[in-house]
Amino acid sequence: MILSGKNAIITGGSQGLGYEIAKHFLIEGASVAICARNIEDLRNAQKELDAYKADGINELLIYEADISDPNDVGGFVKFCASRFESVHILVNNAGVHGPKCGIDDVSFDIGDWIKAIHINLVGTMLMCKEVIPLMKRNNGGKIINLSGGGATSPMPGMSAYAASKAAVVRMTETFAGELKKYNIDVNAVAPGAMNTRLLDDVLRNGKGKVPDEYYDKLLKQKEGGGTPPDLAASLCVYLASEKSDGVTGKLISAVWDDWKNLHERLDDLSSDVYTLRRIVPEDRIPPGNLASM
Secondary structure: OOOOOOEEEEEOOOOHHHHHHHHHHHHOOOEEEEEEOOHHHHHHHHHHHHHHOOOOOOOEEEEEOOOOOHHHHHHHHHHHHHHOOOOOEEEEOOOOOOOOOOHHHOOOOOHHHHHHHHHHHHHHHHHHHHHHHHHHHHOOEEEEEEOOHHHOOOOOOOHHHHHHHHHHHHHHHHHHHHHHHHOEEEEEEEOOOOOOHHHHHHHHHOOOOOOHHHHHHHHHHHHHOOOOHHHHHHHHHHHHOHHHOOOOOOEEEOOOOOHHHHHHHOOHHHOOOOOOOOOOHHHHOOHHHHHHO
8 A cells, every 4th residue: 555644636536547546546545535527426436436445544535626717726625635634646637628620610719629728738737736835835745647648649630638738748847847846746647548438529529520540540449448547547656656756757658658667767767758858869950960060
């Protein structure tokens, strides 16, 4: 139970990957507070997640909140601070796809496009802004932001999602630099191609709106089972634990990266490996220009 004695906040924890992360955290001994926009979904999740608590060791809290609303975020964090002695871990998991169409077909007022940015990017920022002062009091903490596939490759037909998730990664790297002196590690997780409600949403509403080849790729993923959510949840457990102390400012793939032993290679992590820009300085210079330098 490597998270015993730790208190964690998880957004979007009523279903999908957020639910899986909450389950893993509870099994590992952490007390957990989850939020979502639908109170019934939260109550259903609570009934199921209660089975993973250890008697007398940890607790599970639920709170109805829209993370894009500063008032909701402030209320949620104050609620957690009142119930927990301290907050050690924040997992920013809540997210939406936004419009599923080419940019020229986005509605004139771009309301849905902006809403996706507010939930995915601004919501993550607001949660960090409220929780960081609590972590500073502890002289340490762990912040884990879910990046999603849009961070590392284009997603035609879902520009708001892709842009917001790429921004989350760069924001993660920036916050890591700001907070290193406070012993607060900030990392982003690429969970892999999972079969979640977001995938179902694209398959249900994206036919003819996203490129056919992308739709067919997602359909094949759905039929093949996708990446197991517990892989990303296990990575989140590692990043939330003291074992990963000093690993910060990184974008880590649950599927492709050898993340279980990153703490043993901290010197290697001082470069731009595991970041949004995964190239070395030599790659930034055209070969023909080297002779003139």
